[in-house]
Each structure stands twice: as C-alpha cells, then as structure tokens.
Amino acid sequence: MLTILVATLLGSAAPNPVEPHIISASLFKNGFAVVSREFEVSAPGTYQVEKIPEGSMGTLWFTASEGTKLEDVATTNVDTKSKYNVPDIEGILVANVGQQVRVGIRNGDKITGLAQEGKLVAVGKDYVLVQGPSSSIAIPKDQVSSLASLSGQLLYQAELTSSKRVLNIRTSGKPGRVHMISLERGLTWSPAYSIDISDPGKLTIVGKATVLDDLEDLAGVEARFVTGFPNVPFSVYLDPLIRGGTVSDFTSMLEGIGDPNAVTMNRRPMPGGGFGGQGGARMTENNSRVNFQDLASSMDVAPMLGSQQEDLFFYKQPNVTTKKGDRSYHILFSATAPYEDVYTWDLPDGTVNNIEYTGVPDGALDVWHTLRFRNTSGLPFTTAVATTFKGGEVLGQDAMRYVSAGSLAEVKITKALDVHAEADEAEVSRERGAIKNSPNYPVFDLVLLQGTLRVTNTKSVAVRLRIKKELTGDITGVSGNPVVTKTAKGLRSMNPGAKIEWNTDIDPGKSLTLSYSYKLYVRSQQ
16 A cells, blocks of 8 residues: 555656756767767656657667666646746736736826826726726726836736646666667768878878767767768658657658658657758968878877777767867877879760760860878778878868778879870761661661770879779770779660779870770660
8 A cells, every 4th residue: 555655656746857968979971960868867756858859750769777667758748837028018017917006197187197096907908997996997008108016016027838848757666877869960070081191102191070069068978970871761750759749740741751842841840940050161371381290199089999880880089078059170090001193084984874875075084193092090981071281281182982991092182284185986887776676677776886095194204094984885895904894784774884994104205095995785876
C-alpha cells in the first residue's frame, strides 16, 4: 500500500525542469549533425525539457545509464503565463478594471468637470464605465486624458497565457543520466587545405575545419567531422514525437515524402521554425607575408585523431567551444610529402547520350600546372578547397577530391601558358546502316574516328606531361604506349566506354604528337 502511495505521489508531482547539454556532435558537411545530449537524474520522477531538439525522423532516441530506467517519454502542450507591459492608455485601463481610480477627461464638461472618481467597472469599445458615489458614468474613450489610482499602485502590466510543447521524461530506479541523440540541422563544418611548396620537392599540407554553429552553445564538447556519404534520406523530416500538428498533418507529410516541394515545409515544427543564413569571403591583396608551413605549429593540432566506421571517417576534435551564431577554426592535421610538378591535359568525351557524337572543341585547350603527391597524413582527404602557397603568396586554388590515406592526389595550381595543346578528331570511314531494324531500315552507322593530339613545350625546362582522354566506343589503335582502361557496355547502350592516359616527358622547345583511333555506333544519317 505504501509503495502504491509513493508511486502515486511521484507521478503527480510537478515535473523537474532540466536543460540537457550537448556532450558530443558528429558534423556532416550538409548542415546536419548527430547531436548527443545528457542531463542528470537525481531521483525517480518526471523531468521536463522545454527546448526540444528538432531531430530528424527516426533518429531521436533516449537511453539511461545503468540502474536508471526510462518509464516513458512523451511530448505534450502546457500553458504558461507571463506578464508584459501594456503599450497604450487603453491597455492600462483594461489592466485596472475593478480599481478605485480618477479618470481625467479631456477639456472637461458640465456634468463631470475635469475628472471623475470612482470604481473602474468596464472598458468597452468606445467608452469607459466608472461607478461614482451615486451613479455610473460612461465616458467616451477618446476623451480620457489620464488615469490615477485611488487605492494604491496603478497597474500597467497584463498577463499573457500561451501554450508551448514540452518533452516529459519519467524515470525510476537509481539516480543517473538520461542520454538523448538525434540528427539535427544547424551545425556543420567546412573543410579546407593549404599546400605550401616553398621547399622545393617537398610540400606541407595542413587541413582545417571551420565549425558553423547555428544550433546552440557548445561548451568543451568532442566534435567529430564526418567525411563520406551517409544514407539519411529522411533527414529533412522531423520526428513525429516532436513534430506537433495533427494526425492528418503527419499522414500528409508521409504521403509527400519524395516530393521536393514538401521538404522545407516538413522540416519545420508546428508552429514555426526554420534555419537559414548565408555568407561569403573576399581575399584582398596586401603586403603581409605568412609562412603557411608554420600554420600547424601556431595552433594546437589534433594529433592525427580519427576513426573509421564502415565507409565513413570521423576526424576527432576534442574540447570545441562555440556560441550559437559563432564560427570557429580548428587545425585537423599537418603532413609533409614529396611532390612532382605535372602538366595535365584532360580531354572530355566527344559523345553524349552514348550515341550522339559532338566532337572535340576547336582551338587551343587548357593545360594545367598540377601538383602530384601521395597522401602521407594517415587520414583521408575529404573533398574540399585546396589553396597552394609559395613564399607566402597564393598561387591558385582547386577542388581536391576525396583521397584515401596512402593514395595519390592531384591538385591544379595555374594554367600552363607555356605548354600549348591542340586536339583534332576526324571521321575516317562510315559503314551506313551497320545496324538495321526489323523492316531493314538503317538505325545506326558504325563510324571510325582518328584523333590527333599535339603538345608543344616552350618552357626552358623539360616538363612531365599527363594526358587523359575519355571516349565512347571501341579503341582500335593508340600511339605512345598509354594506359588504356575499358568499361563494359551497358545493357541499353550501343557503345562501351574507355579512357586513355599518357604519361611522358617533353624536352624544352620540343613538340609531341600522339594519335588514337576508335569505332562507335551513331544514329544513321537520313
């Protein structure tokens, strides 16, 4: 009987307000983060969270420490009362209904004089009703010039009742901690790399992360910066526990999954909410020089912290502290590696949709001065902007693609104006109607194409050249001993794909001519 009574008293006690704090976060690069929160449970009872995390559907979960049991978790609406200062004389009149007052009357009149004393009975749309010693007097509201209290302080505040959604968590058992985890929007990171080539033959690469926090304050939390491609297709939809709204709203949301027009609407709680923001940066020229090789030594560098979880990699950064709305800068790693200068020329495929030949562009094509080096950091390079420096000056930028640890990376610096390249493709032969349909009508022609590449080095030193040509069709011949990679033809494709890659040196003042030929099926000409 006593146990039942205690349980009843605990269940009926007012909830204990708590504010879970963030203890860690795994930040993706798309504006979302997996956020972990905790709060202390001092005794069995109900704990109320006013600031409910906006977790994505299916990602909001609760656990408790050993010995603490979660009895139930629920969201509900509660009424709250607050006071506010009334903005005008009408509001003051309403706030003082029932008080003994003196009402000042603009310009006076023969009945009341300049003021009327009595009990303020009512405030209507166009009048104020005052109960005097012998009668009630209705005073036009627009004639009221002042109000004074005869019984104490004049009231100038009104009470506002509003409803808000809260999260109630009921526990039993031992004291401990309740842990909350969810995927939320408003916390992200932006990676970048600096590559310093001031030391000939050896570069220094520094990776950094910029944390963008529009979620809430972070105080000494462990941040994990995620690289990879997580499969979270329902991230834009709020979990039904916190979403609010009606059952009809929720089922309509489910029906709208997959509709891009429904994404922003369904991300919002009911009522209101949302995230936004934009920003930019501009680099200006100045006389200051920075030794970017010293970047890592000027800050606390995370000593190659990170972990692999299946196909995702997590860069770990301990003790991250930012306020909501702030941005913070963190060095992830620093590494050195030998490098070589390579001049790269990438030629796109001249065929679209597998059977529509468009040819190669006319005129000179771009050759890029590129750095080639091996990732010696022990960590993968995530896709990010890479800026190359030399002697404190910016040489150029490129988007470095994902590079696994130990693999080769290529980063473009500038266009190589002293290495000239030209390309040409010509039709050698055509077998008309090589493939016909059942009425014997020509559908596809088989075309033989001959490609010619010419590169001239006008620099005073020899250059290392890498040429890569993508094409659609069957390769029939190549010169220069390239590496040829072929891909299988798709089930609905007429032609396979292929890639040719040449790696060679060109002496100063010399030219190099390469050739290739291939066949492909194209639509028959009428």
